[in-house]
Amino acid sequence: MAHWLVKSEPSVWSWQQQVDAGAKGTFWNGVRNHVAKQHLMAMKKGEQAFFYHSNEGKEIVGIVEVIKTFYPDHTDESGKFGMVDFKAVKALKHPVSLDTIKGETKLKDMVLVNNSRLSVQPVTEAEWKLICKMGGI
DNA sequence: GCCAACGTTGGC
């Protein structure tokens, strides 16, 4: 089972809003990058992703789960991009900040560190487990 | 098909 990391600016869509959306979840639109799109398309129902706050906070705050796989984003006029649906699973007891990740040598190869602009990223099994542990889950 | 110009993202 693959794991992922998705980013959002809290001023646009925050973890709290994701939690408030409840079990039925919400769509994750706005991806306008082909690499990110590839990752979205690779997601399967039931797979989990870290929810990262960019700009404000710069930390992983929670875990979301894919409840609907890739489908066209009707807000995209070009028709090239799409989205998936996520629901909030649980919050990290201790958010894991970018600084913390950068300070952990085992996480130095994370896409988050090396290609910070990519909004949807794969996370390896080892990275997933370690961050869960660091987050107090 | 190349590449300069421009726009956007996101860490600082």
Added chain:
DNA sequence: GCCAACGTTGGC
């Protein structure tokens, strides 16, 4: 608020 990195656009 700045700017580096990256993606996209458009003229040639």
